[in-house]
Amino acid sequence: MILGLRTDKPEAELYLFNNAQQVDHLAWHAHRELSDTLLIKIDELLNTNTLDKSDLTGIIIYQGPGSFTGLRIGISVANALAYSLNIPIAAAAGETWIQKCLEDITHNNQPEVVIPEYGSEAHITQPRK
Numbered sequence: 001m002i003l004g005l006r007t008d009k010p011e012a013e014l015y016l017f018n019n020a021q022q023v024d025h026l027a028w029h030a031h032r033e034l035s036d037t038l039l040i041k042i043d044e045l046l047n048t049n050t051l052d053k054s055d056l057t058g059i060i061i062y063q064g065p066g067s068f069t070g071l072r073i074g075i076s077v078a079n080a081l082a083y084s085l086n087i088p089i090a091a092a093a094g095e096t097w098i099q100k101c102l103e104d105i106t107h108n109n110q111p112e113v114v115i116p117e118y119g120s121e122a123h124i125t126q127p128r129k
Contacts, residue, residue, distance in 0.1 A: 001016055001017065001018055001023070001049075001051060001055050001056055001057060002016070002017040002018075002019075002056070002057060002058040002059065002060060002102070002105060003015070003016060003017075003042065003045075003046075003056050003058075003059050003060070003081070004016070004017060004059075004060045004061070004098060004101070005038075005059070005060070005061045005062070005074050005077070005078055006061070006062040006074070006097075007030070007034060007038070007061075007062070007066075007067075007070040007071060007073060007074025007075075008062055008064060008065070008066020008067050008070050008071050008074070009066055009067060009070065010029060010030065010031040010067075010070075011027055011028070011029055011030070012027065012028060012029075012030035012034055012037070012038065012041070012070070012074070013025065013026070013027045014026045014027075014041055014042060014045050015060075015098070016045055016046075016049060016051075017060075017102065020102050023049060024045060024048065024049055026041060026044065026045045026048075028041060030070075034069075034070055034073050034074070035073050038073065038074065038077055039077065042077075042081075053081070053085060054085070056081070056085055056087055057087055057088075058082075058087050058088045058089065058090070058105040058108075059078050059081055059082045059087060059088075059089045059090075059105075060089070060090050060091070060092075060097075060098065060101035060102065060104075060105055061074060061075055061078040061089070061090075061091045061101070061114060062074075062091070062092070062093070062097050063075070063091035063092055063093045063097070063114065063115075063116060063117050064093055064116050064117035064118055064119055065093065065117055065118055065119020065120070066118070066119070068118055071116040071117075071118060072116060075091070075114050075115075075116045078091075078114060079113055079114055082112075083113075088105050088108040088112070089105075089108075089112055089113075089114055090102075090104035090105040090108060090114075091114040091115075092104070093117055
């Protein structure tokens with residue numbers, strides 16, 4: 001099973017694929033609570049389909065552009081899961097990101113680190129003096 005994540009906007013999305021066939025989809029309004037809810041929702045999606053993290057064979061993720069914090073959280077979680085489970089990871093941008101990732105994941109047999117594409121410079125608040 002392949003787990004898909006999209007965390008670039010207030011509504012976060014998770015996907016579950018068996019090869020290239022979508023098995024399930026979960027969306028929720030995560031907004032500022034993404035870091036609190038993402039792992040819980042991944043477990044919820046897997047449990048609903050009577051799966052465990054050990055059943056995952058790959059991870060795909062939307063790479064950007066989008067929310068700086070949302071992409072950072074989602075890609076960090078995806079990279080950590082791929083590394084800890086020793087499974088491949090793929091990322092892509094654009095409307096066809098899922099198809100691109102599913103194609104890439106079938107040709108990738110080693111985990112890689114995915115880097116977000118924010119689309120512009122991050123607007124981070126300057127520290128107070």
